[in-house]
Amino acid sequence: MRKIYKSHTTGGGYKSLTVLVSLLIAVLAITSCTQYIPVFIPGTGNDISDHSHQWDTGNVLIAETCVDDGVMLYTCLICGEEKTEAINAHGHNFENDICTYCNNSKTNIDASEARIGLKYYKTLKEAVEAAIALDPAERVIDITAETIKEYNAHGIEINGSITINANGADFGNRDLAIYTYNNLWKNPESGEINIVINDAENLYLWGQPDDQLPNDNDIINVTMNNCHNKGNGSLANAGRMLYFTGTKGTTNITISNCSVESTDSPFYTNNPGKLEFIDCTFTDIAVPLNFNMKTAGTKTITVDGCKFNNCGATVDESADISKYSAPIRVVATEEGAKPELILKNSEFYGTKGDNGDVLLAVDGTYYGVNAVLEGNKTDVEICNVYNPKTYITINAGMTGSVSSSDSI
Ligand SMILES: [Zn+2]
Ligand SMILES: [Zn+2]
Structure with a gap:
């Protein structure tokens, strides 16, 4: 029997139709299995048993922005199969220093160190401060600078879920203080906390969860991808990557x-x-x-x-x-x-x-x-x-x- 199923990434209107048609074929195949039976989509006259996909002009699934790619969804006009393709970010378009798409000023964008969505912040600390007010799922900070401006040791607190896409930015071996103080992030979150760091250079996550973690059964999940640290020698503490002391929580x-070079004890x-x-x-x-x-x-x-x-x-x-x-x-x-x-x-x-x-x-x-x-x-x-x-x-x-x- 000929293969008549086509995969569908999401359930389309044709799916139930395909199942119906295939059931019909199954019944016919029992009575007459030698005969070639073309499979038609009723009302179209299209034989879907064997075809090259014919893609429609596409629908925008996620719109592109000045800085983030979008997603276009294409559907086969014959069988309903779907595929997606990226839509390239269109870039800023400045008129009199203001971007006509995102309304940010060029000056502000140029001086920015981080952004959340399309909002730009002069320092990472300001971005974290803004992120605290958002729902955990919206706390995604993209670093826009090559190097992070100087800030005091333990000056940026992370007491809840956050994702930081560092995009290769160099933190100069400065730390993010995890559940250690509550001057910036005043109400530490409890439950299951997700901290995700991507593509950071010389970033140190330092924590003493005993100090600020609300409950014994709280869970901190830390994920670091493609991060690289280099310190000042195998017995010196510069270059550490994740060092938490304390016995509270999980x-x-x-x-x-990730890679780490020339430090004493990068993971603890x-x-x-x-x-x-x-x-x-x-x-x-x-x-x-x-x-x-x-x-x-x-x-x-x-x-x-x-x-x-x-x-x-x-x-x-x-x-x-x-x-x-x-x-x-x-x-x-x-x-x-x-x-x-x-x-x-x-x-x-x-x-x-x-x-x-x-x-x-x-x-x-x-x-x-x-x-x-x-x-x-x-x-x-x-x-x-x-x-x-x-x-x-x-x-x-x-x-x-x-x-x-x-x-x-
Ligand atoms: Zn098709
Ligand atoms: Zn823009």
Whole structure:
């Protein structure tokens, strides 16, 4: 029987018709299966059993603006199939310094650091302040500057859901303070909070959720895509990317296609959560992924497709930092804390110090941690007993699991 279905991206008027027609064919096919049966759309005379799509002139689904692309929807005149195409942003059109489309002044646009929709703001801080008043879904800030103007440390607070499309802007290793103060963002939101950062350079998310997070069961989801940080050396704190202290709430983190170079401890959280690091690169860092779980609960840390170059620290570099440094450190120092590491498709080169590529124990009291390894690209050495130092190696490509035992 000939194929007569055509896919429809959204239910069109022809869909029920197609089903009806195909039912008819099915009935006819039972009585006479050798006969070719053309399929006509009633009233048109068009055979839809075999055709090249004939697209209509299109309908605007999302209108383009001065700066954002729109979407055009085309529908096949014969079968009703739909496809979409981008409509390019049309750009500003200035007459006497005012854009005839968006009414912004050229001066204001040129001096802007960020925008929300078509409204421009001179500084990122002003944009965040304006965003606070909006519904969470509308809080999308696009950075329009190449570099973020100077602002005081912890001067921009994020105490709720927000998306920042940095478009490659360089923050100069300045921070956004997450649930730490409430001078700017006065009423911290509770529930499930989504913080999304795309394409930022040298941006540091620093948080102490214990200070401002309203409830113990609040959840902060942080997503960072294509962000890149570079600091001043493997033992210095400049260049950190996400460093949260405190045990309140849950912090879920997804970090994709990011890179960090030359800093001490770019990722750190103490509380429960689901953490994912996908296709990231870490270079010249004392302890790139550093998770000491300090509260009861579960914490799953997935590291997939990551590359660790020259990470860790030797006693010569710093006797103190070398005690806990390793490319990945996952430990539990509170009873009932259950962290688990899932490490796959990753690679380790030039690891420094004597804590292995993965450190699952600390000097002193600690609780058991599980690590599951799967198909890594290099051998991975795991230190699972601190004193005396004991190691287990899972060879490249192999699957295995390693645990540290309680040391109390
Ligand atoms: Zn068609
Ligand atoms: Zn405009």
